[in-house]
Amino acid sequence: MPELPEVETVVRGLQKSLPGRRITEVRLGKTDFIDDPAALAAALTGARMGGVSRVGKFICCELEANAGDGSQGARQYFLIHLGMTGQLRVHDAAQPAPPHTHCIFVLDDGRELRYADIRRFGRMRIVAESQMKHLRGELGTEPLEIGLEDFRARLGARRAMIKALLLDQHVLRGLGNIYVDESLFRARIHPMRVASKLSREQFAALRRAIRETLAAAIRLRGSSISDYVDSAGNRGEYQSHHRVYQREGKPCTRCRENIRRVIVAGRSSFFCPKCQPAPRRKKARRPARTRKMQEKELSQRAAAD
DNA sequence: AGCTCTTCCTGAAAGC
DNA sequence: TGCTTTCAGGAAGAGC
Numbered sequence: 001m002p003e004l005p006e007v008e009t010v011v012r013g014l015q016k017s018l019p020g021r022r023i024t025e026v027r028l029g030k031t032d033f034i035d036d037p038a039a040l041a042a043a044l045t046g047a048r049m050g051g052v053s054r055v056g057k058f059i060c061c062e063l064e065a066n067a068g069d070g071s072q073g074a075r076q077y078f079l080i081h082l083g084m085t086g087q088l089r090v091h092d093a094a095q096p097a098p099p100h101t102h103c104i105f106v107l108d109d110g111r112e113l114r115y116a117d118i119r120r121f122g123r124m125r126i127v128a129e130s131q132m133k134h135l136r137g138e139l140g141t142e143p144l145e146i147g148l149e150d151f152r153a154r155l156g157a158r159r160a161m162i163k164a165l166l167l168d169q170h171v172l173r174g175l176g177n178i179y180v181d182e183s184l185f186r187a188r189i190h191p192m193r194v195a196s197k198l199s200r201e202q203f204a205a206l207r208r209a210i211r212e213t214l215a216a217a218i219r220l221r222g223s224s225i226s227d228y229v230d231s232a233g234n235r236g237e238y239q240s241h242h243r244v245y246q247r248e249g250k251p252c253t254r255c256r257e258n259i260r261r262v263i264v265a266g267r268s269s270f271f272c273p274k275c276q277p278a279p280r281r282k283k284a285r286r287p288a289r290t291r292k293m294q295e296k297e298l299s300q301r302a303a304a305d
Numbered sequence: 306a307g308c309t310c311t312t313c314c315t316g317a318a319a320g321c
Numbered sequence: 322t323g324c325t326t327t328c329a330g331g332a333a334g335a336g337c
Contacts, residue, residue, distance in 0.1 A: 001329095001330070001331080002331095003331095032313090032314095033313095057331080081331085081332090082331095083314095083330090083331060083332085084314085084315095084329085084330055084331065085314090085315080085316095100315090117314095118314080118315055118316075119313085119314040119315050119316085119329095119330090120313080120314055120315085121313070121314065121330075121331060121332080122331095123331095123332090158306085158307090159306070159307075160306080160307055160308085161307090161308095164307080164308085167331090169331085169332080176330090176331070177330075177331085226316090226317090226329090265308085265309095266308095266309070266310080266330085267329095267330070267331095268329080268330085
């Protein structure tokens with residue numbers, strides 16, 4: 001699953017191949033994951049690629065203004081989100097395209113930028129400069145750039161479970177299931193803890209854990225769980241360093257306790273029950289009222305009126 | 306506000 | 322063995 005480290009790795013690879021290249025032809029297969037396929041093909045055919053960057057889990061390819069008609073339109077960007085199984089690779093044109101290759105962008109150097117996506121949870125669109133600003137605005141801060149005070153301010157006022165917040169791209173952009181679980185383990189925080197109840201020290205530890213986890217994963221070019229490969233087709237290596245993710249029933253690397261799995265925010269969440277103590281159970285409420293009791297109350301109230 | 310459920314999609318793995 | 326069912330999950334939207 002491409003999250004920040006995987007997307008960063010892909011972007012670094014594309015940065016070496018794409019800038020300066022012109023797209024001479026666009027071939028589209030299935031297009032249900034593209035906002036406006038005709039507009040995308042029109043914008044990319046003949047376009048020269050500028051810089052490639054990452055915004056959260058989005059890959060942003062800057063397009064230099066279309067030459068030829070002399071139009072000086074606003075700058076445009078080619079945005080790609082890899083979803084679950086998206087792969088953006090640069091191949092020699094002679095190489096056969098693997099199954100589920102839905103887009104081929106023929107480059108002017110004998111190579112092709114190809115997009116393959118088995119489940120088609122990825123997304124593609126062309127946006128103008130103004131929409132790009134809008135995108136940045138609605139997404140949260142980069143987790144590698146956020147300062148401690150900002151981090152606490154963004155999370156500390158919230159009463160949601162910490163894992164749900166870390167997955168929310170409007171809070172921090174770029175984290176997904178793997179790196180949230182790994183970071184929470186590193187910070188010794190249970191995924192179901194309520195954010196506003198974490199201490200100052202825990203926020204500091206969590207921010208540090210996120211930075212260390214992401215940095216280590218980027219260093220090893222991401223985690224290849226199922227389909228992920230970088231722009232050259234290489235797998236990442238961080239998956240062998242996971243300490244909790246998909247390690248249910250296996251011993252914790254710190255304390256040997258068995259790693260457990262719970263569902264939080266609809267996602268499998270792996271944690272060590274000893275290293276990451278569960279939140280204190282909610283205060284026991286008065287025994288739940290049965291339907292009969294409620295009906296009795298209602299009729300009594302009605303009678304009193 | 307924040308939780309759960311549903312939808313999109315395919316292939317791997319489990320179940321029978 | 323081979324078919325059918327279940328599950329995984331990033332993001333968005335509905336409903337509570």
